[in-house]
Amino acid sequence: SDGNILTNNHVIAGAVNGGKIQAIFADGRTVNATIVGRDPTTDIAVIKAQGVHGLPVATLGRSEDLSVGQAVVAIGAPFDLTGTVTSGIVSSLHRPTEAGDGGSTSQTTVLDAIQTDAPINPGNSGGPLVDMSGHVVGINSAIYSPNTGGMPGASQGGNVGIGFAIPIDQARRTADEIVKTGKAIQTVLGVTVTDNVPTSGGQPNILPNGALVKTVNSGGPADKAGLKVGAVVVKANSRLVTSSDGLVAAVHAASPGDQMKLTLSDGTVVTVTLAGQPV
Numbered sequence: 001s002d003g004n005i006l007t008n009n010h011v012i013a014g015a016v017n018g019g020k021i022q023a024i025f026a027d028g029r030t031v032n033a034t035i036v037g038r039d040p041t042t043d044i045a046v047i048k049a050q051g052v053h054g055l056p057v058a059t060l061g062r063s064e065d066l067s068v069g070q071a072v073v074a075i076g077a078p079f080d081l082t083g084t085v086t087s088g089i090v091s092s093l094h095r096p097t098e099a100g101d102g103g104s105t106s107q108t109t110v111l112d113a114i115q116t117d118a119p120i121n122p123g124n125s126g127g128p129l130v131d132m133s134g135h136v137v138g139i140n141s142a143i144y145s146p147n148t149g150g151m152p153g154a155s156q157g158g159n160v161g162i163g164f165a166i167p168i169d170q171a172r173r174t175a176d177e178i179v180k181t182g183k184a185i186q187t188v189l190g191v192t193v194t195d196n197v198p199t200s201g202g203q204p205n206i207l208p209n210g211a212l213v214k215t216v217n218s219g220g221p222a223d224k225a226g227l228k229v230g231a232v233v234v235k236a237n238s239r240l241v242t243s244s245d246g247l248v249a250a251v252h253a254a255s256p257g258d259q260m261k262l263t264l265s266d267g268t269v270v271t272v273t274l275a276g277q278p279v
Contacts, residue, residue, distance in 0.1 A: 001057050003031075003049035006175050007126030008141055008166075009038045009099075012045050023049040026083065037178035039279045041109050041186050042252070043099035043141050043166060044174040058128060061135030063114060063167035066090050074118040074140050074163070076127030088118030088161075094253070096245035097142060097164045110245050112253035113164040114138045120163030129165040138165030170253055185276040187258070189251045190220020193244040196232045196265075210234040210265055211247035225272040227262065235263035 005023060012035060015021045021033040031049050038045035049055075070090045078084050097113035116129060120143050129138035144162035174184045192215045195208035210232040216223050233241050236250040237260055254260060256276030263269050 001053065001055045003033075003052045003055065004036065004179060005033070005047050005049060006139065006171065007045050007047060008139065009040050009043045009045040010141075011126045012038065012047060013040070021047055023047070024082075025052075025055075037182040037184065039174050039178065039184035039186075041099065041279050042111065042170065042174050042184065043109070044139070044171055044178070044184070046175050046178045058136050059134065060168055060172055061131055061133070061137045063137045063169045066093060066114065066131075066137055066167075068093060071132050072116055072118055072137065073130050073132075074116065074120055074124055074127060074165075075130065076120075076124035076140060078119075078121035078123040080123055084124075086119040088116050091115040091117050091162070094239065094249065095164065096243070096249040099141065099166075110248040110252060111141070111164070111166055112170065112249040113141070114167055116163050116165060117161040118163065119159040119161070120165075121159045124163075137168050139168065139171050140165050167253070173255060184279045185256060186279050187251055187254050187256050187274050188221065188277050189247075189260075189272060189274060190217040190222040191215060191227065193233070193247055195244050208243045211241050211244040221272050221275045222270075225270050227270050227272065231268075231270075232265035233262050234265050235261075237261050 012021055022030050023033045024030045033047045033049045036046040036048050068090050072090055074086045092115035095113045095115045097111045099109040099111050120140050124140045127140045128136040129140055131137050142164040177184050191213050193211040194214055196210040196212040197208050213229055213231045216229055233247050235241055239250055241247045254274055256274055258274050260272050261269055
């Protein structure tokens, strides 16, 4: 109510080096805003509108309780059409999706995203995805762009019925850390991974099967749990892991200190206590 606003990092990234940010409210007021903190790896930022108080606030829900097929509404300003509402359903959950504007190929930016067919277009970024009770369940962040073959931030391309939102459970944790300390903490397993692509008849299969551990950081969570280079992770807790991004997304969705049971391709189960590092 005192002006903290949750948005996407890619919405305000252009103002990081001395640029100007303004918040425009539904009653027509326009005020200057400053960056409280930001996290490019989760595409989350918190800004603070200056000189305001007593603002109405959104009620945050729980993305953990979402189900595929559940009705949702996206709110934003697509193509500068302020106050636009579009409706759809939750198309998929736990979809590994690259955060930000698509300019980075680093696995540090993979989200555990909500996929929705509620129309999301340029200008929807940072807006809420809400359930039928009006509770915020996600932050609209990206759209699939068939022209680029990728998933950029919702600042280019157009709606094709495939949009992605950051789950509010993850966004809330990051935003709380930013408000309290000015920084975000990213959950880490302490490995680098690549897709495990088995071969058949000397030829690689089309689809990967699991996450292949390439390196293990000495003294990190995975190392302490006994995870070795060459291991293939096929499940994280109860979630199937079909690619390296799938494992990265599962780790990013967890919190530092959480225990994660990793099932390997040989049936071995390794229990890891996840750690955190400042972004």
